[in-house]
Amino acid sequence: MSAPSTPPAAADTRPPARGRPPRLDQTRTVEAALVLLDASGLDALTMRRLADAVGVQAGALYRHFATKQDLLTAMAERMLEGCSAPPSDPDWSGRLTALARRMRTALLAHRDGARVYAGTHSTGANTLGFAETFIGVLSEAGFGPQEAARTALTVVHYTVGHTLEEQAALQPGDQGPADPGQLREAVTAGGFPHLTAALPVLTGADFTAQFEFGLGLLLQGLRALHRAGSGPAA
Amino acid sequence: MSAPSTPPAAADTRPPARGRPPRLDQTRTVEAALVLLDASGLDALTMRRLADAVGVQAGALYRHFATKQDLLTAMAERMLEGCSAPPSDPDWSGRLTALARRMRTALLAHRDGARVYAGTHSTGANTLGFAETFIGVLSEAGFGPQEAARTALTVVHYTVGHTLEEQAALQPGDQGPADPGQLREAVTAGGFPHLTAALPVLTGADFTAQFEFGLGLLLQGLRALHRAGSGPAA
DNA sequence: ACCTGAACACCGTTCAAGT
């Protein structure tokens, strides 16, 4: 909530740190949690294992995070660090594309990143800053606040939905044991002609092309909406 | 895999049911699991509680589902029942809209339905049938198999992403304790002007309008792509 | 063949007690 450096104007009279200095703090814990996440995945991220990793008993974590859910929220918030800088593309649709790509990249940067993000609702500076930048780009493009908000939600939902699937497909055994083979077999055995023709794409691994296709659809639709009249004063 | 009634042509020589008849079968178990899901939510759906609900010990469930993940997959598959019937709208974009709405409705029909769906990868008849119908509509509209597959994935990802968020917002305490109030406070305290203007939509509850907005964007983009040339032989 | 009973190896969370 408050800026971490230079507290603006508050009664900063906390007693000079009685007892010994804490061996743990939120930042270090979140960092360790993300390392553990990358190494073992979300299902293996337990409070006990995290406590082990930071050299503490499990109960001690609850002095810094009230629940595991709070920890996950802090992790999601941390993932979006650096995503809210204003993009530098010349036109608004390029700026929007950049923001969407940035979010996918941030989620992909950690194993099960999309799952962590989808399961939380951070109201931290990174999350809110990203939304502010996103809606700001749309505002400056001439969209009203309602259309801007709806558009931002749409793009985020699409990005999360896509990346969830992408990361699920990326690592086998996590939730779907034999996706490519099993799907292929079920489709051909079941007699689904259109599905059979689509199999190469459905079992293909070009997730970036898939993401860009959907994002392109969204932006094309948005450009049509823009033309249709949400001008400077619509 | 095989049709439940009238097995076509197979050596149906299983011995006449030695021992006593099973008290459990997959269908009944999945139905009970969905009832339990609706009553208590995904986090409270445990193998032990489900066993209790069907009047059996927890271990007995493993004779019908190898893992809990398999049970969840069967539940997701069951949720899509009736979604693959060909839609009757006159134009292809209306048919696509109908299919997307149908999927959202199916996920919304059960508490945490989107979360269950997003966590599984069914290759059952309902899931595959829905995909077949979806891609079929696009094929008949003149899209090639690649564009049809990419479009289907895009719409499904968007629908899942949206409904995940919708169901998370619907019930408080499940993963975000005080979304509306907490978000409102954080936004106004943090000084996010565009976000503040967008707050009414972001904290609003008209999820259908939000879903339709994004779906409209997607379809508008798709119509542009259709015009651009994926004609009968593209 | 199907289910019970009991166990194994864990969970998230709480809280007195220590320092």
Add this chain to the structure above:
DNA sequence: ACCTGAACACCGTTCAAGT
């Protein structure tokens, strides 16, 4: 103030033994 140790009330999963 911060952490330990130990407990509480659970998990998913396995498997001998019963019927």
